[in-house]
Amino acid sequence: MTATLIDGKAIAARMVEEVRAEAADLAARGWAPRLVSISVGDVAAAELYVRNQQRQAEAAGVAFEARNYPATISLEQLTGVMIGLNADPRVNGIIIQRPLPPHIPVKALQKAVHPLKDVEGMHPSSIGNIVYNDLALGPCTAVAAVEILKTLPLNIEGLDVCVIGHSEIVGKPIAFLMMGLGATVTVCHHMTRQVAVHSRAADAVFVAVGKPGLVTGAMLKPGAALIDIGINRVEGKTVGDADFESCAKVAGWITPVPGGVGPVTVATLLKNAVLATRMQMDHYSAAFAVER
């Protein structure tokens, strides 16, 4: 192995430190940040995940209320819940836990979250604001992957970047975040004729497809950075989309799975929580100042 292993946990810990300071400052102004998590039905796997989020949020000074609704709730009822949370100034961010039952389309619910409370960065206007290069709430996984790249000693302006996977909430947002930073970005996906042609020309490769072993060392330029966003279960182990062994021999930097993008994603959610709280505080202050 020649690649430097990227320590996602250390990056996350630094981010959480900043969140804690910001949360304390907001609390001192009467705006202690508070998240509400919505899950629907009896989902044991998700519950573990939610409890982990809650523990990390509270450790960073972000209050966290986990709500679970029965699988029989209708979309209309759940939308009503969202409207209430949107209007409640004591709620600063709304998290919609997946999976949802088939009769609750996740996109309809995401659109019901007020953009100022969209800490997951999934609302169409959040995505659009990123395209417009506005400092806004970005999709957590995409923002986390880019934050990791920013810790490396690379000049991002003019950097040739290859993004493998073009999902709306990971691949595409990574592409426009990197464009906003000045990189030259190519987005590959299942219809791309020769992924290796593009990945081998890139200084940094992001992969977010969900196929273990998709990226091999032969597909990388020697010394490139490889950010692996995949999370797959193989023979009881969690692995990414890269064949770690062969990639680590060629890459300059590589993220492990687990311990790479994962922890930074949770830290990004908390960063969005304090960012959203500050935006709401400023929004209320501005409205108040106008009325005087």
Next chain:
Amino acid sequence: MTATLIDGKAIAARMVEEVRAEAADLAARGWAPRLVSISVGDVAAAELYVRNQQRQAEAAGVAFEARNYPATISLEQLTGVMIGLNADPRVNGIIIQRPLPPHIPVKALQKAVHPLKDVEGMHPSSIGNIVYNDLALGPCTAVAAVEILKTLPLNIEGLDVCVIGHSEIVGKPIAFLMMGLGATVTVCHHMTRQVAVHSRAADAVFVAVGKPGLVTGAMLKPGAALIDIGINRVEGKTVGDADFESCAKVAGWITPVPGGVGPVTVATLLKNAVLATRMQMDHYSAAFAVER
């Protein structure tokens, strides 16, 4: 010249034919489409442009009201105007003509347009919906450029596409639209190290920078499609971003400037107008059905 010249006027004429049929159908249902154009100050050049838009809209059965406000109007007053237009069911689309006086930031005004009336496709949520691959109101120039490519006998799935220029309202939306159609897209810009490396590998090149002569024949793969979105004035003539003479010798298809993307952009605005009107009609109908 070996390239086939792409006839933007003919493509636009076919689109306007469809708009006319759709406008007639909407009118028969009591929803005759109607646009309001907002311009501010005494801008002679824009006036010519607006009158041209009006003529084309009316020819397609889309009513068009051109409003001009004095340069002294404040942002608050203009925002108030927008709120009124948003609420008025007889207005189906709002166009904000540029340039605006310096004290009226165009983005603030674009955000004030209701997304369902955003016929220019500039609202952040319109942009985000494109990223989400929803059929929505897209930015006219970007949509027009992609519509032109779709008329060519090329299989867009897996097509290698190079977009030169990464503006929020042209380059980036072209990239997402093409990704949504299955192309492998690279976006180049002023920080890209070697644009030619990317453009020469591409089956289709879009250029939207605003620099005459930026793309030359030597930068193209023989037989590639070149969609030139630039509009520049050089020695009293309107030219694009491509060096037409050298590009036409190498490309398989090329758009002229003028007569390429320009006419299709106006047709796209009118297509958005009928699309917006239908969305509003459906929105009202759905609300009405719920209330019964």
